[in-house]
Amino acid sequence: MFQICTQKKTILSVEDIISLIGNKCDGVIGQLTEDWGETLFSALSRAGGKAFSNMAVGYNNVDVNAANKYGVAVGNTPGVLTETTAELAASLSLSAARRIVEADNFMRAGLYDGWLPHLFVGNLLKGQTVGVIGAGRIGSAYARMMVEGFKMNLIYYDLYQATRLEKFVTAYGQFLKANGEQPVTWKRASSMEEVLREADVISLHPILDKTTYHLINKERLAMMKKEAILVNCSRGPVIHEVALVEHLKANPMFRVGLDVFEDEPYMKPGLADMKNAIVVPHIASASKWTREGMATLAALNVLGKIKGYPVWSDTNRVEPFLDEKSRPPAACPSIVNSKSLGLPVSKL
Numbered sequence: 001m002f003q004i005c006t007q008k009k010t011i012l013s014v015e016d017i018i019s020l021i022g023n024k025c026d027g028v029i030g031q032l033t034e035d036w037g038e039t040l041f042s043a044l045s046r047a048g049g050k051a052f053s054n055m056a057v058g059y060n061n062v063d064v065n066a067a068n069k070y071g072v073a074v075g076n077t078p079g080v081l082t083e084t085t086a087e088l089a090a091s092l093s094l095s096a097a098r099r100i101v102e103a104d105n106f107m108r109a110g111l112y113d114g115w116l117p118h119l120f121v122g123n124l125l126k127g128q129t130v131g132v133i134g135a136g137r138i139g140s141a142y143a144r145m146m147v148e149g150f151k152m153n154l155i156y157y158d159l160y161q162a163t164r165l166e167k168f169v170t171a172y173g174q175f176l177k178a179n180g181e182q183p184v185t186w187k188r189a190s191s192m193e194e195v196l197r198e199a200d201v202i203s204l205h206p207i208l209d210k211t212t213y214h215l216i217n218k219e220r221l222a223m224m225k226k227e228a229i230l231v232n233c234s235r236g237p238v239i240h241e242v243a244l245v246e247h248l249k250a251n252p253m254f255r256v257g258l259d260v261f262e263d264e265p266y267m268k269p270g271l272a273d274m275k276n277a278i279v280v281p282h283i284a285s286a287s288k289w290t291r292e293g294m295a296t297l298a299a300l301n302v303l304g305k306i307k308g309y310p311v312w313s314d315t316n317r318v319e320p321f322l323d324e325k326s327r328p329p330a331a332c333p334s335i336v337n338s339k340s341l342g343l344p345v346s347k348l
């Protein structure tokens, strides 16, 4: 039996969740605003539960070691957010480049007196360099959108080579050249600093862990071009937000598009006043298809674990779980600690 939390509050506290778990609970679907660690996993274990899923692909709010201690499977929802999130990152890139929000406010304030040569002049993207830090699922999808959509050249930094992305850009460059146009190029940077120095637009798509916490700090902001655009649809703490506010104040031509914030739901003091910042409330995965898909994958993670299903073998191929016309595979779509728990892998 699935109990849906019907509490009016939108963000549940640890105490709220403990009272909802009660004395008997087989599994929980949670969200990224919840602190899943020793306290909650011990409560779930005491209630007989062995299954949890975040309704998110990111799971930095989950202490997986604590889950392992209590033998609780931790699910997440990869793949179903990729294009939706990349499209918002592209939207923020374009909105920042062409100062859309400033211009909209200008019109609504009745300040428009007619066309002028210098009115809201912004950045042309064609032929410029787009930088991606974290070229995984979403970072690669964003890179492809910016390269193919705006003929930008790519520089990326990741711990792993993004071979498919490189092949895509190479092929698209060959297509352009064959048609008499300037080919696009790609470059795998040897450091993230190289991306920061060379790119005109930089989008952040790494996971949040101790290696990416405050990845963008005062020193690295100073490395970026004075008129660069920085976009963050990963996690807020990837950027030292206080340093960012200071940088925005000192560099009015530098612009940011932010979907996530260091102390969500709050912004650091001063950020809301910056006209060279576009800020939206963690909506990058907010398309109907994606949010329904996230809920489906999270539910199937928990249900599958309760039913004793094996773990799906390819978390980059979750489409079989999202097809409304057929029953989902008898497997858990994505369990991040499956190896630690020794869970069997599906042969489907």
Ligand SMILES: NC(=O)c1ccc[n+]([C@@H]2O[C@H](COP(=O)([O-])OP(=O)(O)OC[C@H]3O[C@@H](n4cnc5c(N)ncnc54)[C@H](O)[C@@H]3O)[C@@H](O)[C@H]2O)c1
Pocket (backbone or CB within 6 Å): 057, 058, 059, 078, 079, 081, 085, 133, 134, 135, 136, 137, 138, 139, 157, 158, 159, 160, 205, 206, 207, 208, 211, 212, 233, 234, 235, 259, 260, 282, 283, 284, 285
């Ligand atoms: N704003 C939103 O609503 C939203 C939506 C979806 C995902 N996200 C965030 O985006 C993250 C990425 O999602 P994904 O599906 O692309 O994950 P992914 O695992 O496919 O990609 C993450 C990439 O980051 C790279 N990486 C890890 N540490 C790094 C480092 N120190 N330097 C550079 N690269 C590093 C990894 O190698 C990987 O390629 C999620 O973990 C989540 O936090 C946010």
Ligand SMILES: O=C(O)[C@H](O)CO
Pocket (backbone or CB within 6 Å): 032, 055, 056, 057, 058, 059, 081, 282, 284, 285, 286
């Ligand atoms: O990590 C995720 O999946 C997102 O932040 C949810 O929108």
